[in-house]
Amino acid sequence: MSERKVIDARGSFCPGPLMELIAALKLMQVGDEVEILSTDQGTAKDVPxxxxxxGHETVDSGEKDDHWFVVVRKAK
Amino acid sequence: MTTPPLYIILSSLDRDKMQLASMIASVGAVSDRAVHIFVSMGAIKAFDKTLSGNERYGDSPMNAVFCERNAPDPIEMFTQGKMLGDMTLWACSMVLDVLEWGEDRLVEGLFDGQMGLTKFLSDAESGQLLTF
Structure with missing residues (x-):
C-alpha cells in the first residue's frame, strides 16, 4: 500500500524545499507520494x-492560506 | 538525450557568488545532470575547515541580509548536492601549493581530490562552463 508523507518546509529558502523533497523521495517506494509545503513561491513551479x-509525477499543486503545496508521486 | 555535464569554476569568496554557485550546483546535481566544481583562488578559503558559518565568506551586497535571515549556508548546500546528486569537487592544486595547504585543511568529505586547471578545462569541453 502506498504511503503519503507531508514535509513542512515553510520558512525554508530556495532550494531548501526541493532538497528536502528529494531527500524524502530517496527513502520511499515507487508509488509513494510526498507533499511539500513551502512559503517560497518558486517552489510551486520549481518542483513540478x-x-x-x-521522471516523477506531480499529482497536485496549488496555494493554500499562506503557503504553496506540491504533491509528487515517486515513479521510478 | 543526456543533459551535458555542468562545470563550475569557483574563484571568488564573495558571498553572493558563493550562494548562487551552490544553488546552481546542488539543483543541477539532483536533476539528472553531472556537476563538476573546480575551487580556486580566494574561493578555496570558504572551504577552510578551521572556519565555520558566516565567517567563511567575503562581504557582498547581500551578505548582511543572508546572515540576518539565515539563508542556506553555501558549504552545506554543496554537501547536500553531493549527498543527493551527482557532484564532484576539485581543489585547485596551484592554490593549495601557494597557500601551503594540504587537502586535510579542507572541509571533510566534500572534495574528490586536487586537480590542475588544464585537466579541468579539458574535461569541461564536454559540457557547459560557468565561472563565479
Missing part, C-alpha cells in the same frame, strides 16, 4: 519542473 525532468 524538477519532477518532470527526472
Amino acid at each position: 519542473e524538477w519532477a518532470a525532468k527526472v
Whole structure:
C-alpha cells in the first residue's frame, strides 16, 4: 500500500524545499507520494519542473492560506 | 538525450557568488545532470575547515541580509548536492601549493581530490562552463 508523507518546509529558502523533497523521495517506494509545503513561491513551479525532468509525477499543486503545496508521486 | 555535464569554476569568496554557485550546483546535481566544481583562488578559503558559518565568506551586497535571515549556508548546500546528486569537487592544486595547504585543511568529505586547471578545462569541453 502506498504511503503519503507531508514535509513542512515553510520558512525554508530556495532550494531548501526541493532538497528536502528529494531527500524524502530517496527513502520511499515507487508509488509513494510526498507533499511539500513551502512559503517560497518558486517552489510551486520549481518542483513540478524538477519532477518532470527526472521522471516523477506531480499529482497536485496549488496555494493554500499562506503557503504553496506540491504533491509528487515517486515513479521510478 | 543526456543533459551535458555542468562545470563550475569557483574563484571568488564573495558571498553572493558563493550562494548562487551552490544553488546552481546542488539543483543541477539532483536533476539528472553531472556537476563538476573546480575551487580556486580566494574561493578555496570558504572551504577552510578551521572556519565555520558566516565567517567563511567575503562581504557582498547581500551578505548582511543572508546572515540576518539565515539563508542556506553555501558549504552545506554543496554537501547536500553531493549527498543527493551527482557532484564532484576539485581543489585547485596551484592554490593549495601557494597557500601551503594540504587537502586535510579542507572541509571533510566534500572534495574528490586536487586537480590542475588544464585537466579541468579539458574535461569541461564536454559540457557547459560557468565561472563565479
